Amino acid sequence: MSVLNAENIKAYYHLLDGDVQALEDATFNLNKGEILGIAGESGCGKSTLAATLSTIILPPLKLLGGKLLTENGDDIFKLPERTLRREIRGKYVALVPQSAMNALNPTKRIRDLVTDAINAHYPKMTKQEVRDTAAKRFEDVGLPFRVLESYSFELSGGMKQRTVIALSSLMNPKVLIADEPTSALDVSTQKTVLTLLLDLRKKGIVQSVIFITHDIAVLRQIADRIVVMYAGIIVEIGTVDDIIFNPLHPYSKGLMPTVIVPEPEIKKRAISGIPGAPPNLRNPPKGCRFLPRCAYATSVCHQEPPLITVKRTVVRCWLYAK
């Protein structure tokens, strides 16, 4: 069952000297209870996608088209601001942005930040009720009570990130979007944060998760399916095992061998990069955006490739057209 259905989402950054065509024709769905990974390198559009999905679309970003359907079939993009504030943001879809831990207000204790968040949605709750709710939730996620009494600068990076995740999940959102939640963290702290996310899902505090990262090995550990993005386009969607061990799109085929892990296999496997660089999205080429770097390119690739289903995978590439 789909909790979110994205259809042809298009969003550009409208700058003085032209538009950056950051997101083009994004179509995918999020199933109930799954962790969907969004993988891609810098500039591929993953954070732009996160902004549109969480409806936090600030200029110069402009939403130019597409639909975002809830499980009831309502188009989130058509809802009035009042409804978005009350019912959607934080409740249906919650966002943990990149470097969220740096956004914690250092002049307030964590418990005051929690109070702010809860009061925004439940203005009638008393101070004591809010404190109790916060304490219980933090206990549920394994954060010690002292975190509530602390200021953000008294906490380590890992604790701040877990606090931000706890704050974002206060309303038990159906969808939690985490944008690079562990990229700035040490590998051992990363594991505690990932364990927290899995725990939140197991306890039903969060129903489904969209996990955005460039780290494929992390997705192997926690994601069910992966969406691969390149230069603003979704190029492949499949199960985690299919994408990693049997990638179809030439970009995915080039990306998987770049993953370096401390396992003996990597010394035997050929590790290679992808020559060239992604296109400038101010003036992207017509047709397939991966064409200049693609070893399988043919003349038909000058036309925009369609989305094609191959068994359980969806891939945007002429190689698989009949």
Added chain:
Amino acid sequence: MLSTEDLTKVYESGLFRKRSVTAVDGVSFQIRKGQISSLVGESGSGKTTVARIILKLIQPTTGRVLYKDRDISYIKKSRDLIDYRRHVQGIFQDPYSSFNLFYKVDRVFNMMFKLFEKPVPKTERKVMVESVLKTVGLNPDEVLGKYPHQLSGGQRQRVLVARSLLVNPEILLADEPTSMIDASTRIDVLKVFTDLKKEMELSIVFITHDLGLAYYISDRILVMQQGKMVEEGDAEEVIMNPKHEYTKSLLSAIPTLSKKWA
């Protein structure tokens, strides 16, 4: 080639109530010729501080660094320091901030020529610069005459490696050189290091928090935890057969492709 003996660096702050942080605590190791040694540790482990001490950017509190059996703390005159820098070069994490964005990238090469004992004539400079660029796999026409923002992160990083090669150093210290570069271009930068080791017998000290990277590229791995060196050995041994508890716990926290966490 280069070794450290009981290297210690303590930072102190405060006038009345002194607080001290021991960034490096009694670290001893050896760098052998023609090998890639990785200094691995999480943030706060002291690995960058060790690099800075070796590059003579900061002074140790106690302990010493020996280069070819000579204690480098005796290098005081600027002429001797310049000579040391011809032998030991450094590459840092951020390929953007190492450049002055107002100048073309050619400038970093010109500045390097100042380290030479005798001035190098212009024609010879051009030949040398083109040669080192080719060594790192860059086409001189694609790179020279450009501003830093016109190059990708991977290209910038390789330009910085190329300029270090101008002085024909014996030791190259690279501090997290690929952590700010995308995965698909990271491999090309890593290949530069392995080629340099093979073809020029350069000794490379590779500093990283990424044990996977260290395993892929190094001959030896040295693991640091909170200022102390807790394990060192052949890369294969340290990763496949770790002895210290910290190394074991570090390895178990790394997400891998073959095994899944419970």
